[in-house]
Amino acid sequence: DAVYVITPNALHNDQVIRVAKAGKHVICEKPMALNAKEGSEMIAACKKANVKLLVGYRMHFEPKTLEIIRMRNEGEFGKIMFFQGLCGFRIGDPNQWRLNKQLAGGGSMMDIGIYAINGARYMVGEDPVWVTAQETKTNPEKFKDGVDETIQFQMGFPGGAVASCLSTYNMNYLDRFFLSAEKGFAELQPSTGYGPIRGRTSKGELNQAHVAHQTVQMDEMADIILGGKQSIIPVDGEEGLKDLKIIDAIYSAVKTGKKVNLKL
Incomplete structure (x- = not known):
């Protein structure tokens, strides 16, 4: 019924288009592609083939995350003022594909950073209109150019x-x-890890039961593909494309040192 593309980022564009041409629905890992141009090509190919394109956003189905979104939508926090997203880990093997510019398309931003981008969007409940960015590199031998x-x-x-x-x-x-926000706060820590997500708000601890992220993700995506279900937070190709446009803008802001305006 569907093919799940979980290969290095640089292979996504070609493989998703090939799957679409074969008439299969596609689930593609994030980031969806190396840049917004590639993402747009993938969306167009899936539309032409009349197949669905989903992106592997597992946090979009996580119960504590969805509870915070419910509270925000119902006005329990009031006006949203500020979001902080901290996403990182010390990467190991210097020879892995994630540290290869040709295969990964970048570094941390193309792996763990997309969680902060996407998290900001679903926690705030809006799409950003500008970005600024600064890069720090302490180990240029391990983290090569790009x-x-x-x-x-x-x-x-x-x-x-x-x-x-x-x-x-x-x-x-x-x-x-x-x-x-003006009437309260929400915190997730850990916010995206594979173990239990822990959360609290200004109204107390979040106690929704832990679920295996990939299990609920695949169950929900099966309903989207087979039954046309609408997820609370979108997981379609257009959602993935928005994150790619933001990543493109972040890399541009790093290079120029200037604010980059966004139209998503």
């Missing part, structure tokens, strides 16, 4: 909220989302 070690980035949202995020391959114990 492979980012650490990037700090900021995003502004139309409702006035600002996000401050960190993506790194050089620091452990960074897995936290924090949302500050």
Whole structure:
């Protein structure tokens, strides 16, 4: 019924298009492609073949995450003011594909950083309208040209909220989302790890039962593919494309040192 593409980032574009031409629905790991141009090509190919394209956003089905989104949608936090997303770990084997520019398309941003980008969007509940970004590299031998070690980035949202995020391959114990609003707060820590997600808000601890992320992701995606179900947070190709446009803008901001405006 469907093919799940979990290969290195540089292979996604070609493989997804080949799967679509074969008439199969596609689930593609994130980031969906190396850049927004490739992502757009994948979306067009799937539309032409009349197959569905989903992106492997497992956190979009995680119970504590969805509870915070429910509370925000019902106005329990009031106006959203600020989001912080810290995502990182110290990467091991220097020869792995994730540290190869040709295969990965970048460094930490193309792996762990996308969680902060996507998390900011679903926690704030809006798409950003600008980004700024700064890169830090302490080990250029391990993190070669075009492979980012650490990037700090900021995003502004139309409702006035600002996000401050960190993506790194050089620091452990960074897995936290924090949302500050006029009437309360929400925190997830760990926020994206494979073990139990822990969360609390200004109203107390979140006690939704832990679920195996991939199990619920695949169950829900099967319903989307077979039954046309709509997920609370989108997981389609257009969702993946938005994150790619933001990544493109972050890399541009790193190079130029300037704020980059976004139209998603």
